[in-house]
Amino acid sequence: MSPLRFSRRRIHGQAFRRRVGPGIAVAAALAMALRIGPPLGGARAEPAGAASVALVVSVDVSQSVDDSRFVLQMEGIAEALEDPGVIAAMTGHPGGTLFAMVTWADRAGLPLGWRRIATRADAFAAAAQVRATPRQSGEFTCLGQMFRTVTATVLPAMPVPAERIVVDVSGDGIDNCTDPEDLEAERTALLATGATINGLPILVPGENDVVGAGAYRAPGYGLRATPLPQERTDLVQWYRAHVVAGPGAFLLKAAGYGDFARALRRKFVIEVSGLAPGRRDE
Known part of the structure; x- marks a missing residue:
C-alpha cells in the first residue's frame, strides 16, 4: 500500500x-x-506567457444598426483580422495579441471571449467566429453599461497579462440611457484598470450630423441636461469628450458604414503597433 x-x-x-x-x-x-481551468467567455485555453496587447473591440448594435449595418460591421472586423498588415501587427510582438469582441445596446454581451492571435491561422479562425456572430437584440445605446461590463467582467477574464490594454469603441450615436455623472464614473473606472479607450464614430449623413438636442432617449432619461459641452454638437465632438481617453488615446472616424472596414483596418494597425496616429487618421 x-x-x-x-x-x-x-x-x-x-x-x-x-x-x-x-x-x-x-x-x-x-x-x-x-493554471488549467475552463475557458472564460467562450475563449479557448491559452498557453502561459504575457501578451503585448489586449484588444477589446466594442461594437454598437442598438436600434439604429439594422441587419445590413450589422453585417457590414461583422464583415469589416473579419476583413480587418484577415488583412496582412493587421496580421503582421498582431503577430509581430512577443506573445502576440489577445483579442475579444463585445457587442452592446441595452446591455453588453461577449460573443467572442479572449483568444490569443499569434499566427495567421489564429487571425483567420477569429475572423470566422466574428462572421458567425448572431445579431444581439437591443434598442438603446447604453455606452456606460458597456464600460461597466468591460471593467467588471471582460478584463478580469484575461487569460494572461498584457503590456497594454486597448478598448476600441465604435458606434453611430451618443449614450441615451445613462446619467451624465454615471457615464463619466464608468469611464473613469475603466481607465483605472490601465486601459486606453479609442473611438471610431460612424458618421451617417442626415442621421447623426447633430446629436444632443432632441436625441432619442430611453424612458426616464433626459430629465436633466444632455451630457454635452453644448446643447447641440456632432458625434465626433461627443466621442472626443465622452469616449476617448487614456494613454495614447485617439479617434478615427468612418465615413458611413461602407467605410467601416477601411477605418477599422487602419485603427487596428495603429492600436496594436502602438504607433501615433497621423493627422489624416483623425
Missing part, C-alpha cells in the same frame, strides 16, 4: 489538512503549475 501524506490547503481564509495519495498530489501540482 502506498504511504499517505498530508497536503495543506486554504479555503475562505481557513487552513486545513487532508490526506491525499501521491498520484493525486502530482496531478494537483501539475494543474496548479499550468
Whole structure:
C-alpha cells in the first residue's frame, strides 16, 4: 500500500489538512503549475506567457444598426483580422495579441471571449467566429453599461497579462440611457484598470450630423441636461469628450458604414503597433 501524506490547503481564509495519495498530489501540482481551468467567455485555453496587447473591440448594435449595418460591421472586423498588415501587427510582438469582441445596446454581451492571435491561422479562425456572430437584440445605446461590463467582467477574464490594454469603441450615436455623472464614473473606472479607450464614430449623413438636442432617449432619461459641452454638437465632438481617453488615446472616424472596414483596418494597425496616429487618421 502506498504511504499517505498530508497536503495543506486554504479555503475562505481557513487552513486545513487532508490526506491525499501521491498520484493525486502530482496531478494537483501539475494543474496548479499550468493554471488549467475552463475557458472564460467562450475563449479557448491559452498557453502561459504575457501578451503585448489586449484588444477589446466594442461594437454598437442598438436600434439604429439594422441587419445590413450589422453585417457590414461583422464583415469589416473579419476583413480587418484577415488583412496582412493587421496580421503582421498582431503577430509581430512577443506573445502576440489577445483579442475579444463585445457587442452592446441595452446591455453588453461577449460573443467572442479572449483568444490569443499569434499566427495567421489564429487571425483567420477569429475572423470566422466574428462572421458567425448572431445579431444581439437591443434598442438603446447604453455606452456606460458597456464600460461597466468591460471593467467588471471582460478584463478580469484575461487569460494572461498584457503590456497594454486597448478598448476600441465604435458606434453611430451618443449614450441615451445613462446619467451624465454615471457615464463619466464608468469611464473613469475603466481607465483605472490601465486601459486606453479609442473611438471610431460612424458618421451617417442626415442621421447623426447633430446629436444632443432632441436625441432619442430611453424612458426616464433626459430629465436633466444632455451630457454635452453644448446643447447641440456632432458625434465626433461627443466621442472626443465622452469616449476617448487614456494613454495614447485617439479617434478615427468612418465615413458611413461602407467605410467601416477601411477605418477599422487602419485603427487596428495603429492600436496594436502602438504607433501615433497621423493627422489624416483623425
